[in-house]
Amino acid sequence: MNDCLFCRIVTGDIPAKVVYQDDETIAFDDINPQAPTHVLVIPRGHVASVEACGEDHGQMLGSILFACAKVARLKGLPERGYRIVTNTGPDAGQSVFHLHFHVLGGRQLGWPPG
Ligand code: 5GP
Ligand code: ZN
Numbered sequence: 001m002n003d004c005l006f007c008r009i010v011t012g013d014i015p016a017k018v019v020y021q022d023d024e025t026i027a028f029d030d031i032n033p034q035a036p037t038h039v040l041v042i043p044r045g046h047v048a049s050v051e052a053c054g055e056d057h058g059q060m061l062g063s064i065l066f067a068c069a070k071v072a073r074l075k076g077l078p079e080r081g082y083r084i085v086t087n088t089g090p091d092a093g094q095s096v097f098h099l100h101f102h103v104l105g106g107r108q109l110g111w112p113p114g
Contacts, residue, residue: 001046001098004046004097004098005096005098006040006042006046006096006098006100007046007098009026009028009042010026010042010044016028016029017029019039019071019074019075020039020041020067020070020071020074022063022067023044024043024044024045024060024063024064024067025041025042025043025044025063025064025067026041026042026044027039027040027041027042027067027068027071027103028040030102034102034104035104035105035106035107035109036105036106036107037075037077037082037103037104037105037106038102038103038104039071039075039102039103040100040101040102040103041064041067041068041071041100041101041103042064042098042099042100042101043060043063043064043099045060046098047060047098047099048097048098048099049086049088049089049094049097049099050086050088050099051088051089052099053099064099064101065084065101068084068101068103071103072103072105075103075105075106077103077105077106080105080106081105082103082104082105083102083103083104083105083109084101084102084103084104085101085102085104085113086099086100086101086102087102
């Protein structure tokens with residue numbers, strides 16, 4: 001999708017600091033980090049959110065979760081811990097409508113989230 005910011009990161013039209021990629025996913029640093037490590041993991045194919053996913057997306061969703069864990073290991077997060085978050089819809093504050101999982105770590109994270 002030409003008008004989707006993250007699709008344009010997938011094609012390379014918009015630059016990003018890529019930290020991991022495979023056939024199905026790309027992971028890159030968030031432009032406005034909320035923690036010392038804040039990486040976004042996205043599918044290469046456009047889907048708006050988990051709400052827009054169906055059974056056909058099961059394998060992709062599994063691959064993304066594994067990619068999140070790989071990113072966490074690459075960033076040295078497992079020893080202290082980390083959080084994986086996907087915001088869905090207005091109450092959650094979703095601002096980019098291409099599915100993405102935030103991988104956050106490197107500081108004590110508050111709970112419950114704001
Ligand atoms: P959401 O609010 O939808 O859960 O998360 C969207 C995330 O995308 C935000 O954390 C925001 O900082 C990040 N973001 C927005 N525009 C860009 C961009 O152009 N490049 C990168 N790397 N991250 C972006
Ligand atoms: Zn997209």
